Amino acid sequence: MKIRILPTTCLALAFAFSATSHGEAPPPTAVMTKARQTAMTPDDALSRLKEGNDRFVAGRPVRRNLLEEARITSAGQYPYAAIVSCLDSRTAPEQIFDQGIGDIFCARVAGNVVNNDIVGSLEFACKVVGAKLIAVVGHNSCGAVKGAVDRVELGKLTGLLERIEPAVETAEKQTGGTRSSLDNVLVERATIDNVVHQMQTILRKSKILSAMQDKGEIEIVGGVQDLKTGRVTLVKLKDDGHAKR
Ligand SMILES: [Zn+2]
Numbered sequence: 489m490k491i492r493i494l495p496t497t498c499l500a501l502a503f504a505f506s507a508t509s510h511g512e513a514p515p516p517t518a519v520m521t522k523a524r525q526t527a528m529t530p531d532d533a534l535s536r537l538k539e540g541n542d543r544f545v546a547g548r549p550v551r552r553n554l555l556e557e558a559r560i561t562s563a564g565q566y567p568y569a570a571i572v573s574c575l576d577s578r579t580a581p582e583q584i585f586d587q588g589i590g591d592i593f594c595a596r597v598a599g600n601v602v603n604n605d606i607v608g609s610l611e612f613a614c615k616v617v618g619a620k621l622i623a624v625v626g627h628n629s630c631g632a633v634k635g636a637v638d639r640v641e642l643g644k645l646t647g648l649l650e651r652i653e654p655a656v657e658t659a660e661k662q663t664g665g666t667r668s669s670l671d672n673v674l675v676e677r678a679t680i681d682n683v684v685h686q687m688q689t690i691l692r693k694s695k696i697l698s699a700m701q702d703k704g705e706i707e708i709v710g711g712v713q714d715l716k717t718g719r720v721t722l723v724k725l726k727d728d729g730h731a732k733r
Pocket residue numbers: 574575576598599600627629630631632633
């Protein structure tokens with residue numbers, strides 16, 4: 489199976505990435521309908537997320553009537569994207585991507601890690617409900633990543649942090665730094681590597697989602713949110729010939 493992963497070293501290039509929009513995009517205030525969802529491509533979905541993040545960063549979120557959106561979407565939901573992000577109280581996807589009710593699925597867990605339950609949720613989001621994009625979004629200064637770096641052990645958290653361990657080990661090799669959460673370079677690298685590792689885990693665990701991506705029905709991207717500015721640096725998985733396994 490060919491898996492398309494952009495090398496982590498290319499993450500910085502994401503600043504230059506510009507998603508291409510196909511066709512006429514609905515206004516950001518438009519509640520998602522079956523017709524709108526069906527008409528969207530994965531690139532359209534990424535553009536809509538990116539535009540929402542641009543509005544958030546600019547301090548110009550759209551005005552919404554959330555109660556009205558709740559009323560309309562109560563009849564059915566047609567979200568266009570599924571976000572896997574951290575439990576952190578500063579990283580709510582609906583806010584940082586300026587989305588309304590019924591626009592996106594959100595799976596939140598400390599360290600934006602992926603297990604079978606999260607993958608099953610993503611399969612539901614994409615295969616059953618029709619979402620066109622999966623985004624794994626980490627953030628800087630992540631307590632879970634720092635905890636994994638410091639090998640914190642605490643109840644059930646211990647097992648969760650083990651899911652970040654592969655990324656920490658990769659980051660250690662890349663940076664040659666001392667394994668401590670005080671090493672900002674190591675933590676930053678581990679954060680990026682963790683996002684990529686979780687993206688790879690989704691594709692490895694789910695034949696359904698990897699097949700959908702191979703057919704171009706969905707796209708999987710990664711990103712890292714800057715807590716101070718709200719900016720999410722997105723990375724698109726693409727078959728660039730550099731990272732296949
Ligand atoms: Zn976090």
